[in-house]
Amino acid sequence: LFGKNPERGVYRSTDSGVNWERVLYSNDSTGAIDIAINPTNPNIIFASMWERLRNPRYRRVGGLSSGIWKSTDGGDTWNRLSTGLPAPSSTVGRIGLAIAPSNPDIIYASYSNDPGNLIGFWRSTDGGANWSSRLISPAPSTFSGFGWYFGRIWVNPTNANTVYFGDVYMWRSTDGAAHWSDITGFMHVDQHAWAPSLTDPNLIFSGNDGGVFKSTNNGLSWAKLYDLPITQFYAMTIDSRTPQRLYGGTQDNSIPRTLDGAPNNWDVLFGGDGFYSAVDFTNSNIIYAESQYGYLGKSTDLGNNWDIILDGINTSERVNWCTPVVMSPFNHLILFYGAQKLYKTINGGALWSVISPDLTGGSGGGNLVFGTITTICQSPLSASVIWVGTDDSRVWVTTNGGTNWTNVSGSLPDRWCTRVTADVFDTATAYVTFSGYHESDHLSHIFKTTNNGTSWSDISGNLIDIPVNDILPDPEHQQRLFVGTDFGVYYTENGGTLWQLLGDNQSICPVFDIDLNNATRKLVSGTHGRSMYTYDLNQLDGPQCVFVPGDANGSHTFNGMDVLFGVNYIKGVGPVPRDSCQCGSHGRVYAAADANGDCAFNLLDITFDVTYCKGFGPAPRRCPDCP
Structure with a gap:
């Protein structure tokens, strides 16, 4: 998007996503924006390609390479479709694609131009060989000028003539994309996603800038689903x-x-x-x-x-x-x-x-x-x-x-x-x-x-x-910094030499803003897509565990030969310290937790500067496994 690159195109995996290969490529300015797969024959695939470039001083949302391609052999080879479709043009922009599940020979396409106005809707009834323009009403100018932002089209799973189009508003046609009506109602604007129930024809869901909405009467009315943490x-x-x-x-x-x-x-x-x-x-x-x-x-x-x-x-x-x-x-x-x-x-x-x-x-x-x-x-x-x-x-x-x-x-x-x-x-x-x-x-x-x-x-x-x-x-630790990134929140304990992910349960998503309340030691992240998260920094300041065993005699039980460490930990570097040592009563001992398993002591690991005592009973869990 922000520069020409050779990675654009359609990619295919035949091992559940472990490995990928590119199977369709137009040029370094054109990417794939939509894919539709025939539900009865997965070797038949349609892909819409979109020529688009954008940087702070320039934007182009259309081009000659924008168009629809078809493969009949699972993506090995492709042919560009043309009969009845808009001719290649420098102003052809984003294209939406949808196959009718009840009749896979019927395919719909929505076309927008550069700068983003709707051109119209096209339909094929013979598997993409021939296409015809469908839009009769309302006029294309009735739709928004943000076709580069929306541009998705969907077909009812049981009725090939019922089609939905996401724009600022949600539109529906019941005659094969010829006549359209606005079914947004009180739903939020800016429609990006749509999903039907496969068992109830009246149950549909819409995803938009306001969240996820549900209709139980085929779009006559909508209710927002408030229990999803997806705010941007x-x-x-x-x-x-x-x-x-x-x-x-x-x-x-x-x-x-x-x-x-x-x-x-x-x-x-x-x-x-x-x-x-x-x-x-x-x-x-x-x-x-x-x-x-x-x-x-x-x-x-x-x-x-x-x-x-x-x-x-x-x-x-x-x-x-x-x-x-x-x-x-x-x-x-x-x-x-x-x-x-x-x-x-x-x-x-x-x-x-x-x-x-x-x-x-x-x-x-x-x-x-x-x-x-x-x-x-x-x-x-x-x-x-x-x-x-x-x-x-x-x-x-x-x-x-x-x-x-x-x-x-x-x-x-x-x-x-x-x-x-x-x-x-x-x-x-x-x-x-x-x-x-x-x-x-x-x-x-x-x-x-x-x-x-x-x-x-x-x-x-x-x-x-x-x-x-x-x-x-961090106002409590001079070398500790936190950053919000497009892949979550990271922190460093040494001024930026080594960064690691903060916590283990925040969604990997863009974090646009972070704030720290030092009185409570709470860090809050504002994510762009998964709402807010809070993190208790006392987890970094320690202690993390109450007990750390030193199984001195290798018996896997806590006995008089072993040591129980009360924890006050610090982070450090150097050789891995021993789990326990022969010290006098109430002596000092270091115990290392090799958190990343590299057999070296580094900032991903923990050093415990502790006072120890002897004890009996079941062996406590070793840090950092403790909650």
Whole structure:
């Protein structure tokens, strides 16, 4: 998507996904967007190819290689279909495909153009040999102009003439895609998925930007399924005064908030797509929240009523889809707002003033807003030190509160800056992260400075090449850092030399934001697709287990020859210590847990600095197997 590459195409596995081979390839700008397999003959496969490129300064969602291909031998060979279909064109865009399960000779295709408007619907009744245009009403202009975002079509499993199309709204045709009606009802907009019951023709499900909805009467009415943790968070925050209260901005679902931290007790604030939120650290009733492109509001009554607080901000300036808004850690009335310039308020948003020049390289000439501030951080150690990062790879710092700014991005990668975070131990130290969603460049993602940006060191360590979206230092451990990535949350105990996955039960999904409440030692992650997770950092601080046995005589039971260790553990490096040693009564002993089984003592392992006693009874479990 973000650059030409030879990996695009259709891939096939014949061993349940263990190995894959590419079986269809058009070119380095065209990927496969939809596949339909004949349910009675799996050797018959249809694939729609979509020519698409996008970077911050350029977007193309159509091309000559967009089209439909068919294989009759399980993907070994393919032929491009053409009879009756739109001719190849530079404006042919995304194509949706669906086979009628009740009659696999009937196939439907939806066509959108570049820039995304619906062209129409086509149907084949002879297995794809011939196609005919079907759309009669409504006019194509009735549908949205976001065909690149939706573009899926489905067929009822028992009636080949009943077809569904996902757009901003959910559409249904009962005459083979000729006439369409809107069946969205009170369902949320932006339809991406649809699934029928195979036993009940009236039971259908729709997946959209609002979640999953269910209909028991074939789409006449819908009910939302609220018990699925699938919210897509862009940003989140913890109420520092009442840390069980969590707020977060979400894709098309405003600002969900929980007041008690319960998984099933959330309400929704503000409106639109939700992004940054902040809670006054002196008064939890005062909340700041925003929707897309920096539309910022303030509530003084716990979210019941809102005032828009943009006075002083030049609304003609470029602002990011996810406009950063942060509160000063020194003064609850001071906030910062990032457009193309940095704004500051000293009276809780009543009035804003500019404290920087344009910190970007300009608009970039793209079709989307580009050339904006994406991250802001005031040092918790000095109110005069403020860091700013932009979508066009610029990182800036001021050490005098905004009077003078220094561009310190010279040696950093040319890619989207996701976060700049000031250190909590040293004023001159800061961390910066990059996503990589720029122009398909493969560069490092995490950097550190100890001299206010004069120089930077790469601390990506062993972290794989994945987008990094946020970084936080642990105020209790100087070398410990946490990062939110597109593959989950990782942490390091040694400043970035070695990174490891935090916990073992968070879904591997994009984590866009993380926040830490140090008083409770709770880390919270806002994921883009699996809601929020909390992690008790006491699990890292120890102890993790109550008992660790040293089975000195190899009897596999705990007896007078063995040692029972009370645990206070530290992490370290070096040779693997012995499980137990011959020490005097109440002596000191080290016990190592070789967590990764490499027979070496490293930061994935644990060292116990313990006081021991002798005992009898069943052998306790060895750490780290203990809960």
